[in-house]
Amino acid sequence: MKMEKKNLDWANLGFGYVKTDKRFVANYKDGAWDDGVITDDDKVVLNECAGVLQYAQTCFEGLKAYTTEDGHIVMFRPDLNAQRMHDSCERLEMPPFPVDKFVQAVTDTVKANAAWVPPFGSGATLYIRPYMFGSNPVIGVKPADEYQFRILTTPVGPYFKGGAKPLTIKVSDFDRAAPHGTGHIKAGLNYAMSLHAIVTAHKEGYAENMYLDPATRTKVEETGGANFLFVTKDGTVVTPKSNSILPSITRRSLVYVAKEILGLKVEEREVTLEEVKDFAECGLCGTAAVISPVGKIVDHGKEICMPSGMEKMGPTIQKLYDTLTGIQMGKLEAPKGWIYTVE
Numbered sequence: 609m610k611m612e613k614k615n616l617d618w619a620n621l622g623f624g625y626v627k628t629d630k631r632f633v634a635n636y637k638d639g640a641w642d643d644g645v646i647t648d649d650d651k652v653v654l655n656e657c658a659g660v661l662q663y664a665q666t667c668f669e670g671l672k673a674y675t676t677e678d679g680h681i682v683m684f685r686p687d688l689n690a691q692r693m694h695d696s697c698e699r700l701e702m703p704p705f706p707v708d709k710f711v712q713a714v715t716d717t718v719k720a721n722a723a724w725v726p727p728f729g730s731g732a733t734l735y736i737r738p739y740m741f742g743s744n745p746v747i748g749v750k751p752a753d754e755y756q757f758r759i760l761t762t763p764v765g766p767y768f769k770g771g772a773k774p775l776t777i778k779v780s781d782f783d784r785a786a787p788h789g790t791g792h793i794k795a796g797l798n799y800a801m802s803l804h805a806i807v808t809a810h811k812e813g814y815a816e817n818m819y820l821d822p823a824t825r826t827k828v829e830e831t832g833g834a835n836f837l838f839v840t841k842d843g844t845v846v847t848p849k850s851n852s853i854l855p856s857i858t859r860r861s862l863v864y865v866a867k868e869i870l871g872l873k874v875e876e877r878e879v880t881l882e883e884v885k886d887f888a889e890c891g892l893c894g895t896a897a898v899i900s901p902v903g904k905i906v907d908h909g910k911e912i913c914m915p916s917g918m919e920k921m922g923p924t925i926q927k928l929y930d931t932l933t934g935i936q937m938g939k940l941e942a943p944k945g946w947i948y949t950v951e
Contacts, residue, residue, distance in 0.1 A: 613724075614763075619731060629723070636703050637754050644757070662747065669739070670896075683715070683718065684857075692794060700751075725763070735764045774918050779817075780819050784802055787852055806832050838891075846876075849876050904918065
């Protein structure tokens with residue numbers, strides 16, 4: 609039996625938190641994870657000295673569930689989120705939540721909130737946020753002994769209302785991550801330290817920051833929450849390679865789509881700021897928007913205008929976007945193992 613959808617104005621949802629019915633909670637104590645439960649309780653109760661509150665020992669993931677054209681609820685590559693969270697936990701000295709259990713817990717949480725998964729064609733999706741934090745009191749600087757792993761869901765509207773207008777971004781004077789730091793994992797602290805930079809950029813009228821490598825400040829890294837993707841004038845797709853950027857699941861999927869499905873040439877390599885002016889198209893890729901087109905990059909007053917313009921996505925990025933969203937929504941055949949059917 610199909611569950612009735614909630615009576616929401618799906619087309620006008622923003623990208624914000626809406627409390628749904630159920631969430632998943634598991635606890636780590638005495639060296640082991642418990643089985644976890646699906647619960648109605650959305651409140652987290654912590655000791656005042658909890659590790660997460662004192663030393664920011666926390667990491668998270670972000671993925672989505674969709675309703676396909678034929679009415680199934682599906683998720684996109686949750687096994688990669690599970691593995692990335694596993695890697696984040698190891699780097700932060702947190703006990704990883706087992707990959708298979710992560711995928712199962714995400715599936716169960718989405719199933720429990722099936723009525724909140726937006727209908728096909730609404731442009732909206734169910735955003736899924738798994739996260740983990742140190743929960744017992746820690747006053748000396750050391751990893752916590754106890755942890756909580758939770759999964760919340762919230763319906764979110766289309767990232768771009770009325771189509772994806774190319775963004776104007778700026779080259780930032782701030783660093784997002786250190787060469788041997790935590791830029792390659794999804795630690796909460798990475799995002800905390802980027803807040804001042806993004807608020808500054810917004811005040812100056814820019815949508816996002818382009819962060820450069822902190823060592824030489826000559827190479828393109830990523831933005832606060834997305835990886836870069838460039839297209840050369842001869843149609844080659846180029847993505848920056850660096851040890852301090854997050855391995856975006858969307859970017860990895862787009863690279864596969866470009867190479868294997870669209871037959872494009874792809875290069876994953878270091879990209880210098882100097883060569884950005886020679887590219888034909890630029891996009892930011894991540895879970896929220898899939899690809900956000902960039903029309904203009906401002907480097908300390910010097911404008912780099914993308915030939916693709918300020919009106920719409922460039923042709924190659926549009927093709928990549930259409931193909932990947934087509935796979936996600938069930939319109940195009942997906943590579944094996946990419947789509948997990950929830951129900």
